[in-house]
Amino acid sequence: MAHEHKHGEENIKAYGNNFTTMTPGPFAKWLRTCVIYQFIRFVIINLKMITVVKKSH
Amino acid sequence: MARLVVLGGGVSGHTAATFAAKWLGSAHEVVVVTPNSKWNWIPSNIWVGVGQMTAEDVTFDLAPVYAKAGINYKQAKALSINPEGKESSDKPFVTIEYTEAGREGENEEVEYDYLINATGPKLNFGATPGLGEGSQLGEHTVSVCTADHAAHASDELDKCIEKMKAGERQKFLIGTGHGMCTCQGAAFEYIFNIEHELKKAGVRDMADIKWISNESFLGDFGVGGLHMKAMGFAVSSKIFAESLFTERNVDWIIGAHVSKVESGKIEYELLDGSTGEENFNFSMLIPPFAGVGIKAFGKDGSDITDTMFAPNGFLKVDANYGAGAYENWKASDWPKTYQNPTYGNVFACGIAFAPPHPISKPMKSPNGTMIGPTPPRTGMPSGIMGKTVAHSICDRILKGDNAPLHEASMAEMGAACVASAGKGVFSGTAAAMTIYPVVPDFEKYPGTGRDTDYTFGEIGLAGHWIKHILHHLFMYKAKLNPGWTMIPE
Ligand SMILES: Cc1cc2nc3c(=O)[nH]c(=O)nc-3n(C[C@H](O)[C@H](O)[C@H](O)COP(=O)(O)OP(=O)(O)OC[C@H]3O[C@@H](n4cnc5c(N)ncnc54)[C@H](O)[C@@H]3O)c2cc1C
Numbered sequence: 232m233a234h235e236h237k238h239g240e241e242n243i244k245a246y247g248n249n250f251t252t253m254t255p256g257p258f259a260k261w262l263r264t265c266v267i268y269q270f271i272r273f274v275i276i277n278l279k280m281i282t283v284v285k286k287s288h
Numbered sequence: 289m290a291r292l293v294v295l296g297g298g299v300s301g302h303t304a305a306t307f308a309a310k311w312l313g314s315a316h317e318v319v320v321v322t323p324n325s326k327w328n329w330i331p332s333n334i335w336v337g338v339g340q341m342t343a344e345d346v347t348f349d350l351a352p353v354y355a356k357a358g359i360n361y362k363q364a365k366a367l368s369i370n371p372e373g374k375e376s377s378d379k380p381f382v383t384i385e386y387t388e389a390g391r392e393g394e395n396e397e398v399e400y401d402y403l404i405n406a407t408g409p410k411l412n413f414g415a416t417p418g419l420g421e422g423s424q425l426g427e428h429t430v431s432v433c434t435a436d437h438a439a440h441a442s443d444e445l446d447k448c449i450e451k452m453k454a455g456e457r458q459k460f461l462i463g464t465g466h467g468m469c470t471c472q473g474a475a476f477e478y479i480f481n482i483e484h485e486l487k488k489a490g491v492r493d494m495a496d497i498k499w500i501s502n503e504s505f506l507g508d509f510g511v512g513g514l515h516m517k518a519m520g521f522a523v524s525s526k527i528f529a530e531s532l533f534t535e536r537n538v539d540w541i542i543g544a545h546v547s548k549v550e551s552g553k554i555e556y557e558l559l560d561g562s563t564g565e566e567n568f569n570f571s572m573l574i575p576p577f578a579g580v581g582i583k584a585f586g587k588d589g590s591d592i593t594d595t596m597f598a599p600n601g602f603l604k605v606d607a608n609y610g611a612g613a614y615e616n617w618k619a620s621d622w623p624k625t626y627q628n629p630t631y632g633n634v635f636a637c638g639i640a641f642a643p644p645h646p647i648s649k650p651m652k653s654p655n656g657t658m659i660g661p662t663p664p665r666t667g668m669p670s671g672i673m674g675k676t677v678a679h680s681i682c683d684r685i686l687k688g689d690n691a692p693l694h695e696a697s698m699a700e701m702g703a704a705c706v707a708s709a710g711k712g713v714f715s716g717t718a719a720a721m722t723i724y725p726v727v728p729d730f731e732k733y734p735g736t737g738r739d740t741d742y743t744f745g746e747i748g749l750a751g752h753w754i755k756h757i758l759h760h761l762f763m764y765k766a767k768l769n770p771g772w773t774m775i776p777e
Contacts (some may be wrong), residue, residue: 239535248540252530263717263748273750276720280754283702283722283742284776287672 290316290685293382293400295366297322297350299667300638301406302766303674303777309357311682319398323365323387325350327766328435331667332759336438338481343435353768363388371631372587402681405603405636406674409577418549419465419575428549429571432478441572448570452491458569463500465573467545467659470510472501475574477707483536484709499540502659504651506530506542510661512648514723515736516745522736528745545659561654595630602642604628614649619699619729626677627693635677638670647727668703669726671777672696699727702742708755720751
């Protein structure tokens with residue numbers, strides 16, 4: 232694909248369904264699979280989920 | 289000795305029965321009546337539906353687990369509740385019909401002191417012409433609602449992949465098969481798992497993938513959407529969902545009631561009253577849910593189903609069913625104890641209780657067709673409700689009839705949802721979300737209705753790892769392995 236590096240922008244169709252949304256840039260996409268960053272998020276998300284579970288019981 | 293009968297050995301009923309058996313010990317009896325021989329961790333059916341897991345990976349036999357827990361297990365389906373007993377006896381009972389191999393069709397009356405209805409949904413495929421007959425899936429579309437359905441979906445997906453490899457373009461249509469469906473989250477997860485698998489198989493460029501749902505906006509999910517804390521903003525789930533669909537090049541149709549399904553084609557009506565058609569080679573459409581059709585009879589044998597059950601077949605509980613229009617809805621309309629208002633020893637939990645009204649604003653097309661999500665009752669709330677109801681009943685059995693009931697309102701309860709795409713440890717990503725509370729409380733949290741400190745979502749490996757862990761944790765817990773009570777619902 233010619234514009235793969237654009238990370239989804241090329242899928243936007245002017246005045247189509249998806250014209251008004253946002254698409255992630257390269258940094259945002261890189262963070263999703265950056266193991267160190269994701270490990271930190273893993274800890275944080277777990278803590279948040281545990282809090283939500285506690286608040287629910 | 290008191291007897292608690294639990295109808296339904298799914299997420300909610302299994303939680304209720306296992307905790308009750310533990311708390312009551314051998315001095316009292318817990319009976320589970322459920323037609324299935326296996327327990328299914330339903331959220332992982334999505335991975336079965338794309339061939340990443342087998343039906344065996346997401347199920348296990350109930351009999352040995354119930355034997356270990358001291359639970360009297362009857363593989364049967366409940367037909368009726370007789371809450372006042374019969375002419376010859378005041379003792380309430382349920383009638384059941386065995387589904388166990390060798391005993392099919394055999395009926396029995398099972399007396400109870402307390403009853404929990406946790407029978408979940410009837411998968412009402414028959415509500416849409418062509419989608420199926422009654423609770424049976426039709427031949428034109430696939431489903432991921434049961435492990436067997438999902439295994440079949442995976443086979444059909446493989447056939448499409450082969451065709452694409454041979455140069456034949458394929459159209460995928462995933463979403464909801466009726467204007468009054470819930471469970472959009474499952475279809476959402478499935479569509480992105482399919483997209484991921486097609487990419488992995490090297491055929492993504494041969495596929496057109498489309499979403500169709502009854503939501504009035506993308507990202508409604510049957511909870512009226514949610515605002516999540518992200519990048520310092522409270523961002524609507526609409527933006528998130530649209531972003532994800534755009535990134536993965538998935539188009540969408542929303543506000544749609546699928547009115548007819550044929551081979552390779554659906555017809556639909558939109559909220560603006562217009563109609564359309566969509567072709568497909570592969571389609572997974574979630575059916576609408578209804579109650580499983582249990583009847584209720586009075587002492588004299590008269591039909592009192594309307595007294596105990598709402599018109600949609602779900603059991604009435606301590607909810608406010610008279611709230612009326614959306615503008616009047618309050619968080620306090622939602623039930624807290626799940627006790628039936630007429631028969632105090634009958635409770636319902638999970639999908640089986642009748643909600644007071646939807647969570648999303650109801651909408652109608654100019655032709656009068658209701659198009660809008662019905663309220664989801666996902667795994668975590670279903671588990672919490674099951675445990676809460678079991679707690680109340682155990683207290684009443686052990687401490688006396690006046691013991692206060694425990695409470696767990698969906699308006700004070702959160703839910704964690706992880707929608708994963710792909711299964712590889714470093715290749716899959718997931719959208720991890722928590723929502724608190726499930727039912728928005730606009731009085732307590734003006735504007736968004738939710739606590740944005742605990743309502744958040746993000747995409748990444750972390751969520752994916754959590755999804756994996758949850759699969760193993762919940763299978764482990766449901767098998768009552770050592771330490772199971774420490775694992776939260
Ligand atoms: C594909 C899919 C994916 C999902 N993914 C998620 C997710 O990621 N996260 C999440 O939180 N939730 C998810 N859910 C929702 C979750 O599965 C449900 O919330 C949960 O299963 C509801 O629990 P329940 O006990 O009410 O119903 P069920 O788990 O369906 O259990 C109902 C039980 O009652 C039995 N029964 C039926 N009729 C009778 C009868 N007449 N008599 C006795 N027993 C009867 C059934 O056999 C079944 O065992 C998903 C659902 C689907 C379909």
